[in-house]
Amino acid sequence: MSPTSLFSSVEQGPPIEVFAVNKAFLDDTHPAKVNLSVGAYRTEECKPWVLPVVRDAEKRLAADDSLNHEYLPVLGLESFTQAATSMLLGGSECVAVAEGRAFGIQTLSGTGALRVGAEFLHRQLGYQTFYYSNPTWENHGLLFKNSGFTDARTYRYWNAKTRSIDFDGMYEDFENAPDKSVLILHACAHNPTGCDPTKEQWSKLAQLLKSRPSLFIFFDSAYQGFASGDLERDAYAVRYFAQEGFEFMCSQSFAKNFGLYNERIGNLTLVLRNASQVTPVKSQLTLIVRAMYSTPPNHGARIVSLVLNDPTLYEQWKQCIQTMSSRIKQMRLGLRERLEKLNTPGSWNHITEQIGMFSYTGLNPDQVAHIVSQHHVYLLKSGRINMCGLTTGNLDHVANAIHDAVTKVPS
Template sequence: MGEQYLELEVTPTDTAFSLMAQFEADLHPRKVSLIAGTYRDENGLPWILPSVKEAKARLREFESHEYLDIAGAPEFIKLSQSLVFGPELTTTLGDNIASIQTVSGTGANHMAAVFLAKHLPPRRVFIPSPTWINRKTIWASTDVAIMEYPYVAPHTGSVDIEGMLSFLEVTSEPNDVVILQPCAHNPTGVDLSRSQWSQVADIVHKNRLFVVFDNAYQGFASGNVDDDAWAMRYFLKQLMLKDNPQLTGFCVAQSFSKNFGLYGERVGALHLVAPPRFSTHGARSALINLARVEYSNPPRFGAKIVETILADERLRIQWQRDLVTMSSRIKDMRGNLRNQLSEGDTLGNWSHISSQIGMFSYTGLDIERVNRLRNEFHIYLLPSGRASICGLNGNNIEYVASAIRQV
């Protein structure tokens, strides 16, 4: 029947955006949103990075509204490669890296999923449990089977490295895709140590897996972009840049939403790295063809802001200071919340609040307590108990801690 689309069931709304709509409609004067991964200042207001503000001022006379190339702005792409891998490794890669500008990190992840499903192809994709709320939706748009690997040990709140390694070693097979986050893991805020990254690399090598790094928070974990890129550069040096490379390749899905505060500009990139004995020209042409089908040309203005900052030494230094400002305030809020919960009569150990890193905290609050926080105190978290620490400030943190103690 030609009218089958009229019989489609209503697709469930996205949980995060549905909660944000509820929050906006809530008229309570003390409501608090700990939902979205968007940075807020001490007054709870959006913060335009000083480096971004100056870059925009420089671009006032920039009047071009012409299409970018399908692959994106060449200088932006080169600078984004260098941000991920560093200048020396980027130069070493030469033709072994294929990059295109994407519609932020979601677009980069989706492009990777569609490209790999067609051209690798994997039997399965392994995603961490728990994970970013949109990841399953992205991979469900392909025919690749989705499996979850354990990431956090429930009783300790730390990385379940033994469970993760054992599951991947026994379950995966060559060309399967594994999703890894190099820093500031969403939603847990729990990152692998460097020794644990080495262990993961061993399993990836042994089972010949294809890694997709979801690089959404570079600079937000430690405040240092090079430290936060360590895992990606380690995989490149240890498993790719060798006479006998040990991987068939890997991808990096890169977002500039968080670390530049350009949430609505949708700035991202996808980088496909191949072993030295291969060229990526064919793969790049396939990525360009995919981009042409999906959106033809990526957005210009946000990418120009990033390009302006990364290409200018003074602006880049200011941007690095901006990262420290944001990451430091988040760390302070973590410590403050932990102290208030620990000093009160709240049940449980809250040390994980301050030991986690990045925008989010996996609080350990179950769905019943999360619902009570929303219904009784107008404090909004995701059902998983994930809280955006960016939503805390000196004006609301005592209220939030008091509410948690009461539920």
């Protein structure tokens, strides 16, 4: 008789939608299939793009015989964390940087930064409640829960009628949030809606949050450069909160703006009120990382550090960001023009008004199912599309698919 497996009580977990949709796309043999699901940049030929500046940096690194594969320190490569923090906060013109009360630690991409930061907030500062926008990137909830948070809540963000941000709802939810809640705020290019607060709205939020000092702000910056094409402009909200004297954390991802998705290179920036707390906070972060993965990997950190610290490579990189963001803008225009030409019911101005990699189309789950099954165009149930999956070659096909769904499937 074979003994019962110790694993027999394990139940099947739910699929992760974005990977399941991607797999369905890969399995589809239709020649006109289009993938608008995964959040990664694609060229006009629908290919992944290794940024030329990244190739150059890699060649330099490969030719440098002085480099070795010794362990990095637990909190990562310092030339990387300092440059990444400066890129976010604006260097020594940021008072928190100048006063030595802002610092970064290297993490396993943006996800790792969120996870380390969340564990710190829960273990060291005792936070239990967190708020994420409705809708948000689908990993926020799981990440904070697995970090020990017990009370997950959402704040209003999307107004389905106006297809824009529900600022009043968001404001009211923050006003009513219980003390000691963490608020996850997308720093720019909100995923999935592509709608960010205006400068005036950020200012209103800052005024409100000044009167609620136990609410903790956790910025998530996964798309710096992708919203406007300009790194400085996309850092506006984070820099503004630093200037207003807030303490906060910010996760940074270099997956999208460097195209380094699988290198897992990120940074967790912390802005504190007192420089004297930097050393003890770092020591506790060190213990969290030590027990989680011990030390971070090297390759992505070296590439980003080289580029951010070399003026010529830095300019080259900014050009690459321009290339990516202007292609996305062209695709937005192209899709909107086609839908309007087809007289597709509804208004489509939100396609060009939204920013960043994604567009929240307003298509409902039935319309999405129709588009997938009838037209082989793959997107998330929420109606989110990755604009980078569009090319001049497939725009007509996608616009026709959306038109067909909107006219045949009730909204």
